[in-house]
Each structure stands twice: as C-alpha cells, then as structure tokens.
Amino acid sequence: MHKDETEGQIERLQQFFEIISKPARGKTCEAIQGIISEGEEIIEEFKDSVALDAGLISSAQAVEHYEISRYGTLKSWAAQLGYTDAVALFDANLQEELATDQKLTDLGEMSANPKGAKKKVA
Ligand SMILES: [Fe+2]
Secondary structure, three states: HEEEEEEEEHHHHHHHEEEEEEEOOOOOOOOHHHHHHHHHHHHHHHOOOOOOHHHHHHHHHHHHHHHHHHHHHHHHHHHHOOHHHHHHHHHHHHHHHHHHHHHHHHHHHHOOOOOHOOOOOO
C-alpha cells in the first residue's frame, strides 16, 4: 500500500518542480542507502530468529522517520518562501509518512512482538 502512496508522492514532488519552474531530477540518498544496508545486516544476523520481523520493522520505521523529517522541513521552507501550493503537496506526503509510521508501530507491537502487545508503549 505504501509503495502506491510513494508513487503519488513522486507525482507531488514533480508538481513542486513545476511550481518552481525547475526540472525534476533524481539523486541517490546516502542516508537511505545506509538504512537499507543496516536492514540487510539485520536480515543476515536474524534470518533464523523470531526477532527478524521486529528488526525489519525497525528498519522500515527508520526510513519513515527520515522521510518525515525531510517532508516536515520542506513543508516549513515552502511556507517561509511563500509557496502555498507546495505546502499542501509536502503536507500530503508528510501525513502519509506519519500514517505509515503509525501502522508500522502497530504492526510491531501487535504482530512481531507479541509480548509488546501486552505492554503497549505509551
Ligand atoms: Fe515512506
């Protein structure tokens, strides 16, 4: 589901570049590459453990937290620079990332860490 949302987020980013009349272009994010590498290490280390799902969820949440940080910053910058249409675009992406993070928290507490469901973290 979040993969489909991400496609929509890319479309919103393309709309932003249209607003500022600049060409959209991709760039490798070293921070995300590092989180992916960390996830690969978790897979290798916990591949035979019941803790694997919890570890993978933690990696997925690290990605979401990074995205939340970036969209929050972009939303603020857009507001400060007077790009009101862009504020809505970045906020839409931000809300999807926040919702995904919450779903991952719920999944981690309810499925991957059954004992965590009994001791829900406030
Ligand atoms: Fe995301």
